[in-house]
Amino acid sequence: MPKQENGQKEECVTKNELSESFEEVGAFLSDEEKLHLIDDLTKVNPVTTTTVLKCLQARYRVNLFYTNAGCSLVALxxxxxxxxxxxxxxxxxxxxxxxxxxxxxxxxxxxxxxxxxxxxxxxxxxxxxxxxxxxxxxxxxxxxxxxxxxxxxxxxxxxxxxxxxxxxxxxxxxxxxxxxxxxxxxxxxxxxxxxxxxxxxxxxxxxxxxxxxxxxxxxxxxKTRVAYQAPSERNFHIFYQITKGATAEERLEWNLPEGVEYRWLPNSERNLDEDCFEVTRDAMFHLGIDRSMQNNIFKVLSGLLHLGNVQFSNPVDESQPCELEDKAKDFAKTAGDLLKIPVEELLESLRIRTITAGKQQVFKKPCSKAECETRRDCLAKVIYGKFAGCLWF
Ligand SMILES: Nc1ncnc2c1ncn2[C@@H]1O[C@H](COP(=O)(O)OP(=O)(O)OP(=O)(O)O)[C@@H](O)[C@H]1O
Ligand SMILES: [Mg+2]
The missing domain is CATH 3.40.850.10 (Kinesin motor domain)
Structure with missing residues (x-):
């Protein structure tokens, strides 16, 4: 019985009530053979976590994966x-x-x-x-x-x-x-x-x-997943599908040579059923996305993978933009080509912040390494979000 003490309600269960409810639970569970026959959880009496779980467990054991719970359905x-x-x-x-x-x-x-x-x-x-x-x-x-x-x-x-x-x-x-x-x-x-x-x-x-x-x-x-994957997790399936399923010709066109490692493509050695590119391509085709449009989409996705490999290092002179190693420059160039952004514009937007003061004055300030990385990741997220949105709606 709830007891009112100092204006606060307190649950007070007597020993008798406790042993009664134990007995009820015991009695309900004693007929273990028949537990799986209960196909509606509203018939479970008394309703406790143990009785409900035992009932579901008994049904699961005999391959009964669905149980009603009044007008809801519980699926295991x-x-x-x-x-x-x-x-x-x-x-x-x-x-x-x-x-x-x-x-x-x-x-x-x-x-x-x-x-x-x-x-x-x-x-x-x-x-x-x-x-x-x-x-x-x-x-x-x-x-x-x-x-x-x-x-x-x-x-x-x-x-x-x-x-x-x-x-x-x-x-x-x-x-x-x-x-x-x-x-x-x-x-x-x-x-x-x-x-x-x-x-x-x-x-x-x-x-x-x-x-x-x-x-x-x-x-x-x-969208964050495009540019960041938690340890032991992966990016969206489509990236693995294009890198694993593209034909030799497509690899050439999408600039996806075999053996290149992409930072945004972790755990690609794991092969999953979901890596099947053909299923996605056929489905896209039936949805009215023809081969040429698909080609353009996959080029952009490849561009994002290259963008992920664009790494920055702090410049010696802080007034200068962050530097890129030769390899990173190549990735930036390919990313620009695939995303149809001139590489100079791409690098400027990633490395230089434009500050507008008042109506007329525009300042350009080089970004720190961390800022460059954030800008790169944001660009990838925005592009991916727009693409996925266009495909789905
Ligand atoms: N009724 C079922 N019969 C056989 N396998 C199932 C069934 N339901 C789920 N699975 C298996 O469990 C996996 C996970 O299920 P599912 O992807 O539907 O989970 P989810 O609730 O959508 O999870 P998330 O919130 O992470 O998207 C499936 O890939 C499939 O292998
Ligand atoms: Mg799901």
């Missing part, structure tokens, strides 16, 4: 492919079920229920699904499952012309994933495919409940 990450868990047949089963609530907890049940909520209304009300969890929990995976579900379920248009349109939209919806992930995901300590941005995906249906359009808004891209 199996961390391995589970056959048939996302098959087209299962998708159909959930879609055709008379009452989706009667089916086992699953992300398809949530997807179907939401779809039915739209179908069942005369004046449809927008439906939202929030996918949340800590890094590595499976949000991106779950979002992909939802998009696959809607792309399949809402794709049965009647007329052949309509069919083409829907297929195109469906393909575009699914193809947006590899592109978003290539430019916005990176390998971190917790997840080798960690999304470094938030996204808001909208799918629009017509009055026949067929997919007619889709839009993706992204926000809070972790």
């Amino acid at each position: 990450n199996p961390f391995q492919p589970v056959s048939c868990l996302y098959s087209p047949e299962l998708m159909r089963e959930y879609h055709l079920a008379l009452k989706s609530q009667d089916l086992k907890p699953h992300i398809f049940a949530v997807a179907e229920e939401t779809y039915r909520n739209i179908q069942g209304q005369i004046d449809p009300v927008n439906q939202s699904i929030i996918v949340s969890g800590e890094s590595g929990a499976g949000k991106t995976w779950t979002s992909r499952c939802l998009m696959k579900f809607y792309a399949s379920v809402a794709a049965s248009a009647i007329s052949p012309k309509g069919n083409e349109t829907v297929e195109r939209i469906e393909k575009r919806v699914l193809d947006s994933n590899p592109v978003m992930e290539a430019f916005g995901n990176a390998c971190t300590l917790r997840n080798s495919n960690s999304s470094r941005f938030g996204k808001y995906i909208q799918l629009q249906l017509d009055r026949f409940h067929h997919l007619t359009s889709a839009s993706v808004q992204t926000f809070l891209l972790e």
Whole structure:
């Protein structure tokens, strides 16, 4: 019973209450064989961290990764492919079920229920699904499952012309994933495919409940990662994809000879599934980004890698701009070529600060080594952010 003392509430649990609750927890857990059968956490009694976790653990052990919690769904990450868990047949089963609530907890049940909520209304009300969890929990995976579900379920248009349109939209919806992930995901300590941005995906249906359009808004891209990667982490996947997957001809054109080390490309010896360049290229192509536009994008990305290798050293005379070693000069020249900025202009903007005093007076002041580095990193972040933004919106 809460006790009021000196105007402050204090939780006071008696010995009796404590032993009662231990007994209840004990009684609940004693039937361990049946714990996995609890498919809704609202049926757990008493609700304690232990009972809820034990229940989820028991279900996980028998490959039941989804559990309802009232109107929410708790998804556990199996961390391995589970056959048939996302098959087209299962998708159909959930879609055709008379009452989706009667089916086992699953992300398809949530997807179907939401779809039915739209179908069942005369004046449809927008439906939202929030996918949340800590890094590595499976949000991106779950979002992909939802998009696959809607792309399949809402794709049965009647007329052949309509069919083409829907297929195109469906393909575009699914193809947006590899592109978003290539430019916005990176390998971190917790997840080798960690999304470094938030996204808001909208799918629009017509009055026949067929997919007619889709839009993706992204926000809070972790642009800092372009110029700084924590130890044992990596830059965005796309940089590894171009350096590993470019053809000999492209290497020449993008100035990416093999064997060159880039400071902004740590841990590139690690090969990940996410390093596959072909998937990103095909997806970009289907999204309407043709080969020549892709070429230009990859040249700019290569330019950023070269920019990262432009290192400065303090000048002997402080009134002079920071110096560059010969190697750094070469990298600056290549970066300028690829970014289409004359190298003198690039170096001036990185090494010299322009101060405007009053209306007329303009002073030029050489930057310190640290300032030059900050300016270089900022330039890379701005360029990358603009590119990713253009590709996604
Ligand atoms: N349902 C699932 N079945 C099989 N593997 C899964 C499932 N969900 C997640 N995984 C595995 O876990 C990894 C991490 O999942 P995911 O990238 O979706 O996490 P996230 O919540 O998006 O993390 P972040 O916040 O870092 O982006 C996936 O790459 C995949 O290997
Ligand atoms: Mg993610």
